[in-house]
Amino acid sequence: MTVAGPLTGVTVIDLSRVLAGPYATLVLADLGARVIKVERPGSGDDARQIGPFIDGRSAYFLSLNRGKESIALDLKDAADCEIFEGLLARADVLVENFRPGALARLGYGWDALHARHPRLVLASTSGFGQTGPYATRPAYDIVVQAMGGIMSLTGHPDGPPTRVGTSLGDMAAGLFTAIGVQAALIDRVRTGEGRHVDVAMLDAQVALLENAIARYLATEEVPGPIGSRHPSITPFESFATRDGHLVIAAGNDRLFGTLCGTLGCEALAKDPRFATNALRTQNQPALKAALDPAFARRATAEWISALEAAGVPCGPIQDVAQVISDPQVAARNMLIETAVGSDAPVRMAGNPVKLSGFEDPATRPGAPDLDADRARILAELDGD
Amino acid sequence: MTVAGPLTGVTVIDLSRVLAGPYATLVLADLGARVIKVERPGSGDDARQIGPFIDGRSAYFLSLNRGKESIALDLKDAADCEIFEGLLARADVLVENFRPGALARLGYGWDALHARHPRLVLASTSGFGQTGPYATRPAYDIVVQAMGGIMSLTGHPDGPPTRVGTSLGDMAAGLFTAIGVQAALIDRVRTGEGRHVDVAMLDAQVALLENAIARYLATEEVPGPIGSRHPSITPFESFATRDGHLVIAAGNDRLFGTLCGTLGCEALAKDPRFATNALRTQNQPALKAALDPAFARRATAEWISALEAAGVPCGPIQDVAQVISDPQVAARNMLIETAVGSDAPVRMAGNPVKLSGFEDPATRPGAPDLDADRARILAELDGD
Numbered sequence: 001m002t003v004a005g006p007l008t009g010v011t012v013i014d015l016s017r018v019l020a021g022p023y024a025t026l027v028l029a030d031l032g033a034r035v036i037k038v039e040r041p042g043s044g045d046d047a048r049q050i051g052p053f054i055d056g057r058s059a060y061f062l063s064l065n066r067g068k069e070s071i072a073l074d075l076k077d078a079a080d081c082e083i084f085e086g087l088l089a090r091a092d093v094l095v096e097n098f099r100p101g102a103l104a105r106l107g108y109g110w111d112a113l114h115a116r117h118p119r120l121v122l123a124s125t126s127g128f129g130q131t132g133p134y135a136t137r138p139a140y141d142i143v144v145q146a147m148g149g150i151m152s153l154t155g156h157p158d159g160p161p162t163r164v165g166t167s168l169g170d171m172a173a174g175l176f177t178a179i180g181v182q183a184a185l186i187d188r189v190r191t192g193e194g195r196h197v198d199v200a201m202l203d204a205q206v207a208l209l210e211n212a213i214a215r216y217l218a219t220e221e222v223p224g225p226i227g228s229r230h231p232s233i234t235p236f237e238s239f240a241t242r243d244g245h246l247v248i249a250a251g252n253d254r255l256f257g258t259l260c261g262t263l264g265c266e267a268l269a270k271d272p273r274f275a276t277n278a279l280r281t282q283n284q285p286a287l288k289a290a291l292d293p294a295f296a297r298r299a300t301a302e303w304i305s306a307l308e309a310a311g312v313p314c315g316p317i318q319d320v321a322q323v324i325s326d327p328q329v330a331a332r333n334m335l336i337e338t339a340v341g342s343d344a345p346v347r348m349a350g351n352p353v354k355l356s357g358f359e360d361p362a363t364r365p366g367a368p369d370l371d372a373d374r375a376r377i378l379a380e381l382d383g384d
Numbered sequence: 385m386t387v388a389g390p391l392t393g394v395t396v397i398d399l400s401r402v403l404a405g406p407y408a409t410l411v412l413a414d415l416g417a418r419v420i421k422v423e424r425p426g427s428g429d430d431a432r433q434i435g436p437f438i439d440g441r442s443a444y445f446l447s448l449n450r451g452k453e454s455i456a457l458d459l460k461d462a463a464d465c466e467i468f469e470g471l472l473a474r475a476d477v478l479v480e481n482f483r484p485g486a487l488a489r490l491g492y493g494w495d496a497l498h499a500r501h502p503r504l505v506l507a508s509t510s511g512f513g514q515t516g517p518y519a520t521r522p523a524y525d526i527v528v529q530a531m532g533g534i535m536s537l538t539g540h541p542d543g544p545p546t547r548v549g550t551s552l553g554d555m556a557a558g559l560f561t562a563i564g565v566q567a568a569l570i571d572r573v574r575t576g577e578g579r580h581v582d583v584a585m586l587d588a589q590v591a592l593l594e595n596a597i598a599r600y601l602a603t604e605e606v607p608g609p610i611g612s613r614h615p616s617i618t619p620f621e622s623f624a625t626r627d628g629h630l631v632i633a634a635g636n637d638r639l640f641g642t643l644c645g646t647l648g649c650e651a652l653a654k655d656p657r658f659a660t661n662a663l664r665t666q667n668q669p670a671l672k673a674a675l676d677p678a679f680a681r682r683a684t685a686e687w688i689s690a691l692e693a694a695g696v697p698c699g700p701i702q703d704v705a706q707v708i709s710d711p712q713v714a715a716r717n718m719l720i721e722t723a724v725g726s727d728a729p730v731r732m733a734g735n736p737v738k739l740s741g742f743e744d745p746a747t748r749p750g751a752p753d754l755d756a757d758r759a760r761i762l763a764e765l766d767g768d
Contacts, residue, residue, distance in 0.1 A: 145631075147707070187390035219436050247526045348598065
């Protein structure tokens with residue numbers, strides 16, 4: 001099932017459900033790891049029930065679990081636990097995103113696991129982490145986006161609170177989990193021992209606040225939402241064109257001059273209110289008001305090609321339909337196709353980590369039906 | 385300078401500037417890698433000039449470069465190139481985020497580098513990647529947020545385009561770069577050879593579109609911005625309270641019933657319009673209108689404690705000042721302190737990847753002044 005990659009030979013047992021954990025193991029699978037989903041008998045990963053559906057299968061589940069295998073095991077059943085132990089004995093990594101404490105109650109807490117399988121890496125992804133006063137609270141994406149500060153920075157001044165339009169709370173934790181798993185595997189080469197990786201969705205949000213903490217601590221002003229602007233670089237924002245929107249990133253005086261020339265607004269480049277980036281940022285409303293009429297005169301594609309020719313960093317604001325038909329996205333294999341059994345192929349985002357010496361196939365193995373790989377996995381265990 | 389971690393013993397030479405590359409090497413440094421910034425003589429990393437400033441140093445630069453070392457080298461100067469070659473000969477990884485082609489023009493293209501230093505991993509982070517029709521275009525965070533689709537999903541229906549309030553375009557690429565570097569290091573254990581890791585900011589955005597591509601392909605409806613709601617789970621959104629905002633994530637019928645009971649809106653739980661998640665999602669405006677008056681009656685903290693006691697996933701929408709005084713953030717060491725030379729400590733986000741067996745210090749080494757480590761680095765090279 002797996003694609004050859006830098007992690008070929010690494011086996012990951014994946015107890016995780018829905019998004020944060022499955023996103024981490026998707027990244028690992030894309031890099032060549034063998035990922036075996038151990039799912040609850042009957043219903044499996046909750047994401048299998050989340051619509052929309054393509055030919056009766058969750059498109060969401062399919063896009064998060066391509067290239068993985070599935071076996072259904074009940075970890076409260078002794079015979080299934082024996083199979084699970086067999087899997088762990090042959091594995092390098094176990095990934096889980098239960099509420100902290102739940103895995104230990106099943107008999108697979110870190111100390112017990114590490115004693116039985118000293119080389120196994122355990123990665124636990126949770127809302128708030130394995131420690132601290134909120135450890136056992138339930139968390140979902142929007143909860144950590146809210147508590148972690150990014151919602152206070154996203155949106156328009158005086159507008160309602162705004163969630164980042166994808167589940168960044170889960171996916172950021174998934175990325176840090178993949179990083180922690182790989183770090184533990186690198187460490188294991190030297191020490192021969194596995195580690196427990198503990199990644200919290202809330203921590204991951206804090207780690208992505210970028211300059212907001214520094215701005216607050218340096219100025220004591222609480223950063224708020226600033227729409228589509230950069231907090232300290234101007235013009236670095238969106239403008240309406242005749243038929244849509246584009247963004248400009250003119251980060252220095254030279255680019256600002258070029259931008260003004262391209263727009264036919266040469267006078268602005270000489271205006272003392274806009275002479276430096278600091279002044280442009282201070283006088284951003286006046287500058288935007290002066291630039292708006294120019295952008296409104298032509299279509300997005302016309303402005304993009306004129307600005308590109310002049311060397312001004314810019315781009316159209318694309319919707320999902322435009323993204324998936326973008327020639328660069330195609331050239332980078334960022335829209336791939338999978339097949340599930342004999343069904344029609346399903347398209348989804350590709351692997352963004354490209355490495356020399358490995359194929360980056362545009363067709364990848366699909367996601368498994370629940371328990372689809374049981375017979376083969378059991379035969380392998382019997383073969384030991 | 386480095387903190388012991390799973391990547392102890394890994395040496396990274398870092399030519400990258402500003403954010404995407406430096407964020408990748410920050411992640412690696414936090415995990416124990418030794419990161420040596422090779423900066424342009426005179427001005428160094430452009431981020432050193434980005435405000436606000438604390439004691440004359442860029443708070444932005446300090447927060448992205450803690451625990452790294454610095455040497456200033458001019459890669460167009462023969463003597464400096466000799467030093468650089470000496471660094472590469474002892475290093476495991478070279479990270480760069482020049483425009484594609486620029487490194488090769490300096491004599492450090494992948495083929496040449498790989499021939500001279502076969503074990504060295506090269507990680508190139510760029511706006512659009514090393515290949516494809518846009519490869520040499522300039523890109524900044526807002527450009528890839530626009531072109532990659534996330535701005536089309538973020539914000540309120542009928543509202544203006546909205547940028548994610550942090551530089552997710554850069555940081556997501558930084559995370560995938562750290563993942564690619566570690567994957568190449570794991571591969572090298574088996575093959576003895578380095579790889580070229582090629583990560584594009586645009587690709588990283590596409591990889592984070594989550595369910596948007598699946599939704600579009602399954603339904604042929606182009607997903608738009610949905611404010612603070614989840615596209616397919618309800619209620620999973622924000623509400624105004626008497627003194628602020630909170631979010632609720634009631635993902636199933638049982639939690640919806642508990643929510644209604646806690647709010648004193650028992651009748652809503654029996655309302656046929658809200659009987660299932662699909663119906664609640666379809667009738668979200670009516671449900672929100674019914675819940676709004678209840679939430680407005682009490683303060684955020686009162687509702688949070690009542691909802692938590694009832695087991696309904698929820699959280700306050702916190703600003704940056706609230707985030708950095710949150711007890712869970714403190715308990716997880718997610719606000720750490722660094723010192724630069726003899727100056728006052730600077731606070732910033734901590735390391736979200738926690739591993740058993742390694743300290744997670746609340747005080748970490750600070751960021752280097754330009755060229756601060758020159759003498760020691762040169763002495764090490766002489767010692768070879």
